[in-house]
Amino acid sequence: MKLFQKDSEKIIWDQVRPNPTTPVFSNRASNGYRKLMMYLMVFVCVTYLVYTLKLLNTSSLACGEHELIFSTRNSLENLTLPPEIVEPEKTELKHVVFGIAASAKLWERRKNYIKLWWKKDAEMRGIVWLDNPVETQPDDSLPLVKISGNTSHFAYKNKQGHRSAIRISRIISETLRLGMDNVRWFVMGDDDTVFITENLIRVLNKYDHSQFYYIGSLSESHLQNIFFSYSMAYGGGGFAISYPLAKALETMQDRCIQRYPGLYGSDDRMQACMAELGVPLTKEVGFHQYDVYGNLFGLLAAHPVTPLVSLHHLDVVEPIFPNVTRVKALQRLMLPMKLDSAGLIQQSICYDSSKGWTVSVSWGFAIQIFRGILSPREVEMPSRTFLNWYRRADYTAYAFNTRPVARNPCQKPFVFYMTSVRLNSTTNMTISQYARHRVPHPTCKWHMHDPSNLDKVFVYKRPDPQLWDRSPRRNCCRVLESKRKRLVVDVGLCGEGEISEVVK
Numbered sequence: 001m002k003l004f005q006k007d008s009e010k011i012i013w014d015q016v017r018p019n020p021t022t023p024v025f026s027n028r029a030s031n032g033y034r035k036l037m038m039y040l041m042v043f044v045c046v047t048y049l050v051y052t053l054k055l056l057n058t059s060s061l062a063c064g065e066h067e068l069i070f071s072t073r074n075s076l077e078n079l080t081l082p083p084e085i086v087e088p089e090k091t092e093l094k095h096v097v098f099g100i101a102a103s104a105k106l107w108e109r110r111k112n113y114i115k116l117w118w119k120k121d122a123e124m125r126g127i128v129w130l131d132n133p134v135e136t137q138p139d140d141s142l143p144l145v146k147i148s149g150n151t152s153h154f155a156y157k158n159k160q161g162h163r164s165a166i167r168i169s170r171i172i173s174e175t176l177r178l179g180m181d182n183v184r185w186f187v188m189g190d191d192d193t194v195f196i197t198e199n200l201i202r203v204l205n206k207y208d209h210s211q212f213y214y215i216g217s218l219s220e221s222h223l224q225n226i227f228f229s230y231s232m233a234y235g236g237g238g239f240a241i242s243y244p245l246a247k248a249l250e251t252m253q254d255r256c257i258q259r260y261p262g263l264y265g266s267d268d269r270m271q272a273c274m275a276e277l278g279v280p281l282t283k284e285v286g287f288h289q290y291d292v293y294g295n296l297f298g299l300l301a302a303h304p305v306t307p308l309v310s311l312h313h314l315d316v317v318e319p320i321f322p323n324v325t326r327v328k329a330l331q332r333l334m335l336p337m338k339l340d341s342a343g344l345i346q347q348s349i350c351y352d353s354s355k356g357w358t359v360s361v362s363w364g365f366a367i368q369i370f371r372g373i374l375s376p377r378e379v380e381m382p383s384r385t386f387l388n389w390y391r392r393a394d395y396t397a398y399a400f401n402t403r404p405v406a407r408n409p410c411q412k413p414f415v416f417y418m419t420s421v422r423l424n425s426t427t428n429m430t431i432s433q434y435a436r437h438r439v440p441h442p443t444c445k446w447h448m449h450d451p452s453n454l455d456k457v458f459v460y461k462r463p464d465p466q467l468w469d470r471s472p473r474r475n476c477c478r479v480l481e482s483k484r485k486r487l488v489v490d491v492g493l494c495g496e497g498e499i500s501e502v503v504k
Contacts, residue, residue: 091205093119093197095184098126099171100143101235101266102191103164107134110191112327113314115141116334117195125180128191129171131164149174154254155261166257168266172241173250184209186246189238192314194330198341199307202468203284204240212245212279217287220299221389222399224291228264231281232271236312237289239270248277288312291389296320297415298385298402301362303345305472317386320365321417322437336364336421339430340463348477348491349376349500355449360413361477361491363461364421367434368413369451369487371444376500378403380474383413410444414451423463432459454487461491476500 102110107130118124118141126143136145148167156163172186185204189195207213216233219225225232233239241249256273263269274281286309290296295318311330319329337344340363348361351373358370360379370379381403388397395402406412416434423430434457441452461475476494479487 091184091201091209092123093201094123094125095182095209096125096187096201096204096240097175097180097183097185098124098143098187098189098195099175100126100128100189100191100193101168101171102128102130104130104132104134106191110315111140111142113192113194113330114143116327116330117197118142119197124197125183127171127175127178129167129174131167146174154257157261158264161264165264165266165269168235169257169269170253171266172246172270173253176246176250183243185240185242187238187240188235189310190236190312192312193236193238194311194314195238196308196310196337196341196344198337199286199309199344199468200238200240202307202342203286203309207242207282209242210244211242212248212277213240213242213282214245214274214279215240215282215284215287217283217285217289218399219289219291219389220398220400221291222397223388223390225399228268229271231275232267233281233287234289234291234312235265235267235270237287238310238312239287245277245279249273252276284309286310290317292317292386293389293391294318294386296386297366298383298405300345300365301360301368302347302380302382303362305346305474307342307468308345332418333364336418336430336432339421339423340364340461340465342465342467343461343463343475343491346467346475347380348475349379350477350479350489351500351502352479352487353502357449357451359477359479359487359489361459361489363459363475363491364432365418367416367457367459367489369416369454369457370413371410371446371448371451373502374411409442410446412441414441414454415439416454416457428462430459430461430463432461433457434459453485455485457487457489458482459489459491464493474500 100114114128118126120141124143128143128145129148130145131148133147134145136142149170151163151166151170154163154166156166158165172188175186187195187200203215207215214233216235216239217237218230218232219228219234253273256276257269260269260272263272271281284306285304286306288299288309288311290299290311290313292299292313293316297320300320314326314330319326321329321332324332333344343363345362345365348363350359350361351357352359356372358372358374358379360368360370362368381401383405384395384402385405388394390397415437417437419433419435421430421432436452436455444450459477473494475491476498477489477491479489482488
């Protein structure tokens with residue numbers, strides 16, 4: 001029994017005690033299992049930690065975004081946006097008021113000049129200021145007529161002048177006192193001044209009407225400018241005064257006039273007051289005083305590269321077109337003006353190389369054809385078809401360069417005056433016709449084509465309202481192939497590299 005019990009215990013013990021000869025694989029397996037469980041627990045803990053941190057961060061960010069949105073919304077509510085930039089309205093005819101100096105004695109004749117340019121139905125505003133009452137008709141197509149105020153209390157001591165100069169010098173101030181609204185510019189002129197109003201507006205749009213501006217031009221006579229002033233705008237050619245300057249002038253002009261009783265005219269009195277105000281003359285050479293006698297052809301055929309704004313002394317010079325009255329001649333000039341006012345009387349110079357001719361086009365007015373080749377430098381200079389205001393033919397009496405009509409008898413120009421003009425609405429091209437002015441020419445022995453064989457010249461030109469929005473430059477012209485006894489010329493903007501030269 002004891003033996004059996006001992007054997008049984010030995011068996012149990014042997015089962016429990018490790019056998020040195022048994023492999024350790026089961027031991028290692030159990031160790032790997034424990035490690036795997038440990039890694040799994042670490043992974044779960046790390047995952048939990050990362051998830052927790054991310055959750056906390058997301059909550060904080062959401063809160064921040066909410067605060068940011070709320071703050072931005074409050075800022076936008078309190079934000080004052082800058083005012084929208086509005087382009088200023090361009091000056092138009094409705095912003096201009098004309099003051100026209102006239103006399104009752106000359107009214108019946110000179111009112112016809114005003115009718116040429118006055119547009120009663122185009123929002124034009126202006127006053128004709130007279131010395132005495134005149135008869136008027138409601139359908140006269142003229143501005144309102146008023147009588148100037150009494151100026152007898154102003155001293156006038158110039159023995160060569162007339163005291164009406166005081167009355168005329170006060171026209172701008174008297175017009176201002178009428179209290180018209182929406183005025184930017186006051187424009188002064190005489191009853192024998194003709195304005196090209198479209199070009200006047202083009203010039204005024206170059207300047208800020210809210211500033212002080214005194215705009216006009218000089219006399220053609222060097223002596224006139226010396227006797228009066230090279231800093232003075234001549235009123236017959238017209239001048240413009242901005243509204244703020246007119247207001248400043250009105251407050252002091254009567255006192256100013258009293259200080260200059262010895263001055264001759266209205267223009268120099270106006271300039272004297274401008275000098276006291278410290279405002280210089282801004283020169284625009286398209287305002288034409290025309291202090292000359294005789295024929296304006298040389299001046300008009302070589303007009304400077306600037307818009308034609310005004311013509312003056314039309315009772316003194318010859319009609320600008322031959323064989324018609326002065327008014328009829330100006331009515332003819334109004335035809336091309338209506339189609340292309342920007343290009344009116346603008347000069348172009350080109351050459352007919354096959355015939356050896358120089359061609360000068362003054363669009364809407366006249367064409368000159370010269371035998372031989374004349375340089376643009378010479379052709380753009382006015383020829384002396386006129387006399388100085390002091391009846392001198394001496395070229396030193398002018399305030400600009402001039403040239404003789406012809407340096408050689410063979411180079412006396414053949415002149416063709418405009419007779420008609422029309423617009424081709426399909427091609428948007430003007431077609432103007434010029435007929436030869438038949439006057440005797442000196443005998444020429446040059447062996448070349450004779451321009452006297454031509455009867456007519458036709459000019460094709462596209463209207464260009466934006467001509468003066470670009471830098472000043474003459475248009476170019478090209479002589480085209482044409483039939484016998486006529487010449488055809490194309491006028492327009494110069495192409496790339498195109499200049500006035502003889503093309504061989």
